[in-house]
Amino acid sequence: MAVGGNAIRGTRVGSGPMGEQDHGHHAERISVSYWDSLGNETVRYYAAGVPEEEIPDVVDHPHSGLPAGRDKDNPPQVARNEPYKTHLAYVKERRTDEEAEQLLDEALQKLRDRRGE
Structure with a gap:
Protein backbone atom coordinates (compact mmCIF):
# COMPACT_ATOMS: atom_id res chain seq x y z
CA MET A 1 0.00 0.00 0.00
CA ALA A 2 1.33 3.42 -0.86
CA VAL A 3 2.30 5.76 1.92
CA GLY A 4 0.89 9.20 1.60
CA GLY A 5 -2.39 10.89 2.01
CA ASN A 6 -5.35 12.18 0.27
CA ALA A 7 -4.37 15.39 -1.51
CA ILE A 8 -7.78 17.01 -1.02
CA ARG A 9 -8.39 16.05 2.60
CA GLY A 10 -9.49 19.07 4.62
CA THR A 11 -10.25 21.27 1.62
CA ARG A 12 -13.54 22.38 0.22
CA VAL A 13 -13.59 21.09 -3.33
CA GLY A 14 -15.21 23.45 -5.79
CA SER A 15 -16.13 26.08 -3.25
CA GLY A 16 -13.56 28.69 -4.11
CA PRO A 17 -10.55 29.89 -2.18
CA MET A 18 -10.31 29.09 1.53
CA GLY A 19 -11.39 31.91 3.80
CA GLU A 20 -13.52 33.60 1.19
CA GLN A 21 -16.00 35.85 2.99
CA ASP A 22 -18.21 36.85 0.07
CA HIS A 23 -20.61 33.94 -0.24
CA GLY A 24 -23.48 35.95 -1.61
CA HIS A 25 -25.61 38.87 -0.51
CA HIS A 26 -26.72 39.03 3.12
CA ALA A 27 -30.17 40.48 3.73
CA GLU A 28 -30.61 43.21 6.30
CA ARG A 29 -31.92 41.85 9.58
CA ILE A 30 -32.84 42.97 13.06
CA SER A 31 -32.22 41.17 16.32
CA VAL A 32 -34.91 40.89 18.97
CA SER A 33 -34.09 39.77 22.52
CA TYR A 34 -36.49 37.65 24.57
CA TRP A 35 -36.24 36.76 28.29
CA ASP A 36 -37.83 33.92 30.24
CA SER A 37 -38.87 33.98 33.91
CA LEU A 38 -35.45 32.63 34.95
CA GLY A 39 -33.70 35.63 33.37
CA ASN A 40 -32.31 33.67 30.42
CA GLU A 41 -31.99 35.64 27.19
CA THR A 42 -32.43 34.34 23.67
CA VAL A 43 -32.04 36.38 20.50
CA ARG A 44 -34.08 35.85 17.35
CA TYR A 45 -33.31 37.47 14.02
CA TYR A 46 -35.93 38.77 11.61
CA ALA A 47 -35.75 40.39 8.20
CA ALA A 48 -35.44 44.16 8.50
CA GLY A 49 -38.53 44.72 6.35
CA VAL A 50 -40.87 42.70 8.58
CA PRO A 51 -43.61 44.89 10.11
CA GLU A 52 -43.44 45.22 13.91
CA GLU A 53 -46.86 43.57 14.38
CA GLU A 54 -45.61 40.39 12.67
CA ILE A 55 -42.74 39.90 15.14
CA PRO A 56 -44.00 37.61 17.93
CA ASP A 57 -44.24 38.96 21.46
CA VAL A 58 -43.62 35.54 23.05
CA VAL A 59 -41.42 32.65 21.91
CA ASP A 60 -40.31 29.42 23.60
CA HIS A 61 -36.82 29.64 25.09
CA PRO A 62 -34.73 26.93 23.38
CA HIS A 63 -32.92 25.79 26.54
CA SER A 64 -35.38 26.21 29.41
CA GLY A 65 -38.55 25.53 27.39
CA LEU A 66 -40.27 28.40 29.20
CA PRO A 67 -42.13 31.16 27.38
CA LEU A 108 -86.42 8.64 27.32
CA GLN A 109 -90.00 9.77 26.66
CA LYS A 110 -89.18 10.49 22.98
CA LEU A 111 -87.60 7.04 22.68
CA ARG A 112 -90.67 5.38 24.23
CA ASP A 113 -92.98 7.33 21.90
CA ARG A 114 -91.02 6.16 18.85
CA ARG A 115 -91.16 2.56 20.00
CA GLY A 116 -94.88 2.84 20.72
CA GLU A 117 -94.70 2.05 24.40
Missing part, protein backbone atom coordinates in the same frame (compact mmCIF):
# COMPACT_ATOMS: atom_id res chain seq x y z
CA ALA A 68 -39.89 34.16 26.76
CA GLY A 69 -41.13 37.71 26.18
CA ARG A 70 -39.63 40.94 24.90
CA ASP A 71 -39.96 42.79 28.22
CA LYS A 72 -36.99 41.86 30.41
CA ASP A 73 -38.61 43.19 33.60
CA ASN A 74 -41.94 41.40 32.98
CA PRO A 75 -41.29 37.99 31.40
CA PRO A 76 -44.35 35.85 30.68
CA GLN A 77 -45.38 33.35 33.32
CA VAL A 78 -45.82 29.67 32.61
CA ALA A 79 -49.39 28.95 31.62
CA ARG A 80 -51.06 26.51 33.98
CA ASN A 81 -51.91 23.28 32.24
CA GLU A 82 -55.54 22.34 32.62
CA PRO A 83 -56.15 18.64 33.09
CA TYR A 84 -57.90 16.83 30.26
CA LYS A 85 -61.66 17.01 30.59
CA THR A 86 -64.10 14.58 29.09
CA HIS A 87 -67.21 15.66 27.26
CA LEU A 88 -69.23 14.65 30.31
CA ALA A 89 -67.17 16.96 32.54
CA TYR A 90 -67.92 19.92 30.25
CA VAL A 91 -71.62 19.03 30.22
CA LYS A 92 -71.67 18.87 34.02
CA GLU A 93 -70.18 22.37 34.14
CA ARG A 94 -73.05 23.71 32.04
CA ARG A 95 -75.98 21.79 33.56
CA THR A 96 -77.27 21.28 37.07
CA ASP A 97 -78.30 17.83 38.24
CA GLU A 98 -81.95 18.83 37.97
CA GLU A 99 -81.52 20.00 34.36
CA ALA A 100 -79.70 16.77 33.50
CA GLU A 101 -82.49 14.69 35.03
CA GLN A 102 -85.11 16.64 33.06
CA LEU A 103 -83.21 16.24 29.76
CA LEU A 104 -82.80 12.52 30.38
CA ASP A 105 -86.52 12.12 31.09
CA GLU A 106 -87.39 14.00 27.89
CA ALA A 107 -85.03 11.85 25.82
